[in-house]
Amino acid sequence: MNIRPVLKAASGGVSRKRTQTAVIFLVLLVSTAAATLGLALLANSSGPFDRGFAAQHGADVTMGFSSARASDGQLAATRKLPGVTGSDGPFPATEVTLAHAGFQLPLATVVGRGSAGGKVDDLTLTAGHWPDGSGQIVLANNTYLVPDVGQQLTVENAPGKPKLTVVGFANSITNTADGWVLPSQVAALRPAGQPPAAEMLYSFAKAGTAAQVRADQAEIDAAVPAGAVTEHESWLVAKAQAAGAGSIIAPFVVAFALIGLVMSVLIVANVVSGAVVAGYRRIGVLKSIGFTPPQVVSAYLARIGLPALFGCLLGVAVGNWLARPVLDKSAPVYGVGSQSVPLWVNVLVPAAMFALVLLTALVPALRAGRLSAIQAIATGQAPSQGRGYAAHRFAAGLRLPRPVSIGLAAPFARPGRTVVTLAAIAFGAVAVIFAVGLDASLAQASDGQTHASAVQVQAGPNGPGGIGLGGSRDHAVRAALRSVPGTSRYVAEDFLELGVPGLSQPVNAEAFAGNASWTGYQLISGHWYHGTGQADVNTGFLQATGLSLGDSVRVSAGTSTVRVRIVGEVFDPQGKDQGAMLTSWQTLGGSAAGLRIQQYDIGVKPGVSVPGYASQLGSDLGQRYFVGTTAHSGQFYQIAEGLIAILTLMLAVVAGLGVLNTVLISTRDRVHDLGVFKAVGMTPRQVIAMVVCWVVAPAVIAAAIAIPAAMALHVATVNAMGQAAGTGISSVIMDVYKPAEIVLLALSALVIAAIGALLPAGWAAGARTATALRAE
Amino acid sequence: MDADALIQLSGVTKRYDSSGQPAVDNVSLQIGAGESVAVMGPSGSGKSTLLNVIAGLDRPTSGTVTVAGERIDKLSETGVAKFRRRKVGMIFQFFNLLDDLTVADNVLLPAQLAGLSRGQARQRAGSLLDRLGLAEHRQAYPARLSGGQRQRVAIARALVNSPELLLADEPTGALDTTTGEEIGALLAELNAAGQTMVLVTHNPDLAARYASRTVQLVDGRVTSDVVAAVPR
Ligand SMILES: Nc1ncnc2c1ncn2[C@@H]1O[C@H](COP(=O)(O)OP(=O)(O)O)[C@@H](O)[C@H]1O
C-alpha cells in the first residue's frame, strides 16, 4: 500500500476541517485528563494507607523507653535481635504541653531526629523545612490546631517556657511523634521532674496481625532491663485511624471518578464516530479517484488518530498537573505523606483512550471502506430522512417563534446522536447537582460539628480545675456576659468522661447548666433532653452499646452512678463506636458530684462582629480566662469542598465540550438546510436561536433524568460517608435540596447545553449562505 | 441610468479567491420593475454568482448593488436577511425544500420568519397552493412529490411574502422537458401579472419563450444584453 497519498489525504482532511480537528483534540485532552484524575483518585482511595506504609517504610512497632533504665547502648543492641528486619533510634523524646496563641494543645510527644529520612519511618516533609537550629519544630501534619509555618508555640511545662517556631510539617505514616526537633534540643524542652526518655522504631519480619505484633513487642521487652519499656504502639492503630477519615472521603471521590470515566468514554465515542460519518463525503470522493478500501480506512484513522493521539498525550500531562493539588489535599485526609498518579494510570489511560478512539473510528471507517463511492457521498450528505416528521408537525402547532419550534423538533431526526448528547448533558448535570448537594451537606455536617452558626464564641477559665457553678467566679463571668453588648444567650458546661458498663472506652459527656437546645446539635431522631434523667447520645454510643432510644443506661462519673434514659440521637461523630452523651448538670449529679464549669458556650446576636465581641469579652474577663471564636469549618471540610469544586468544574467542561461537538457535527450535516433557512430570510440571530434550540429538548429531558439521579446519588453517598464515619445523618444534612433550588439546578443542564451549542450556532449563523447552498 | 430601476448593479466584481479569475467581472446592469430577464451563459460563467449577489446571499468584492432602493452590499447580515425576506423570493434548480417539513410548513416558513400571524400566513399560503395546483398535497412531505410538484412548492414558498423580485436559478434544470415547460409557463404567467423576475438558464428556448430580455454572460462579463424585438 502506498502510504503517501493516504497521509496526504489525511492531512488535507485535517486542515480542511480545522474546527473538527480542534474538537477531537480538545475532547480527548479533557477526557483523558478527567480519566487520569479519576483513575488516580480511585487508585489512591483504595488502600491508601498500605501504599503509604510501604512507601514511607512505616514502623511496625514504635516503642518508648526510660533512658534511666536502659542505656542507649542496650537499646542499640535490640536492633540486632533475630525478628527485627529494620530499625532506627534511639531518639531522645519528651512529652510536653504546647500552647498556641493562648490555647493549650493536647499533650504532645516531641522526638529529636537529625533528619526527616530514615530506614524506618521515613518522614515526608509536606511543608517548610527540617529544623536546622535551636527553637525550631516540625509538627506532624495531622496536628490541625496550628495551621501555618512561621507560627510560635510555647512549651508551657518546660523550665523557662521556651518558645518554638514551627518551621515545617511532616507526615509519619505510623504517627511516631506529634513534633520533631533536633536531638540536641530535647533536653531543653523536658519538663522539670520528667525522666529522660528515648524512642525506637522497628520493622519486623512478621507483623501482619495483632498477635504477631504482640510477639514482636515481647521480644524487645525481654531484651531490655525490666521496667525500661514505657510505651508500645502498633502500626495497626495508625492504620485504623487513617482508615476512618479516608473512608469518609472515599465514597464521593469514587462517585466523581466514575462519572468522569463514563462521561469521557461516552463523549469520545460520540465525537469520533461523528467525525468519521461527517467525513463520508470525502471518503466517497477519495474512492472515486481510486483509493482502495484499506487506503480509505487508514486515511480516516490517521485523520482522526493524529489529533486524538496528541490530545491523549497532552491530556495525561494535564491530568497529572490537575491531580497534583487534588492529591495534595487528599493525602493528609488519608493519613499519608504524599500521593501521586500511579505509573500504570499514566500508561493505561492514554493507551485505553487512544484504543477507544481507534475502535470507535474503525467501525464507521470500515463501513466507509465497503461503501461504494456514490453511497458514501450520499450518506455523508443528508441526515437520514423520514424521521422526526411527527416532532416537526407537533412543534409547528406550538405558539412559538418558528426558528424555535423548528430547532426544538430537529433532534428527533437523529435519535442516536440525540441520546448521546442527552447522556452527556445528563452526566454533566448530575455532577453539578450532586456537587451542590454534597457541598451543602458537608457545610451542614461541618456546622453540626463546630456549632459555629449557633455558638460563635467560647470562653472559660484557664488552667485545670474549672470553676464552681454559682460561685463568685461564675457570677463574675455572667456579669461580664450581661454587660458586653451583643450577647444573645449562653450556657455553662462541664466536659467529663463517663464509664458505661460493657464499654472499654469512656464516653465523652457534656453536662449543661441550663438550656442548651440552641447550641447547634442536630437531632437524627428523638428529641432534645428535658428534665433530670434524660440524655441525648450520638450514633457511636448507640452502636457501641446496642441500645436504642427509650432505653435506660447506668453511667458512672467518678464515684457516683446515675441512671439516664436515652431520648434522642444527635449528630456528633467522634470516630467509629466512640460514644458521646449530652445531658443536664442535674442529671449527672450536679456540683455535688464534682461537676465544675469548664466552658461557657455563647451565642452572639446577629449583626454583631464576632471577633470584636470576643476581644471585648476577653479584655473584660482578663488574664484568667480564655475567649475564642468558633472555627467555621475543619480542614477536612475545606479539603472536601476544594475537591468537589475542582471535580465538578472538570466534569461540566467535559459535558459542555461533548455538546459542542455534537452540535458542530449536526451543523455540518445540516449545512444545506441552514443555507435554505437563510435564503428564505432567517436572520443570524434566528439561526443561533434555532441551533441552540436543537439541544433544548435533550437538555430538558436530561435535567428530568439528572435531578432524581443526582438526588439518589447524593443520598447514597452521604449515607456511605456517615457509615464510614460511624454516625447517622440528620435531616438537616440530608435534606439539602429545596424545590426552588432544584429548579435552579435543573437550569444547570440547560446552561451546560446552551454554552456548548452557542459556539457552533454562531459559526452556523456566520457561514456563507451561497456556499452552503452549493454543497449539493 | 434609470433611477426607477428595481435592480441596479454598477461595476460589480466577485472574486472567490484573491489571485484567480473573478467569477463576476465588472458587471453593470439595470432591471426595471415588471421586467422578465433571462441570464444565459455556459456553465461556470458566473450566472449563479450574479444571482446570489442580487439576492444578498453573497457580497460583491467591489461595486454597488441596489435593489428596491436599498444598497444591499452595505447591509449587515441581519439587514440582508430581512431584506431577502420582504423583497426577494428565490427558486433553485434542486428546489431546496426542507425535507422534514410538510409542503404547507415549507411555504409558511418565510411568512412566519417575517412575523406574519399564523392565520394570515396560512391564508396566504393556502391560496398560493390552490393556485399552483397543490391543494391536496398540503400535508405531504417533499420527498413524496414529483420534481415538477416540488418546484411549484418552491415557487409558492418564494411568493408567500409577495416579494417585489423573483429570482430563479435554473428552475427547470432538474426537470424533464414537459414539466420544465409547465414551470416556464407558470413563471411567464406570474410575470404577466406584474412580477419582476430574473431567470438563470442555459436553455435558449426557455429564455426566448418566457423572457422579454436576455443577458449573456461569458467568463463573468456581460457580452450581450438584448430586449426581445417582438413581444410574446
Ligand atoms: N463558493 C465558491 N467558492 C469558490 N468558487 C466558486 C464558488 N461559487 C462559484 N465559484 C466559481 O465561480 C465561477 C462561477 O460559478 P457560478 O456562478 O456557479 O457559475 P454558473 O452558475 O454560471 O455555472 C466558477 O468558476 C465557480 O467554480
Ligand SMILES: [Mg+2]
Ligand atoms: Mg449555476
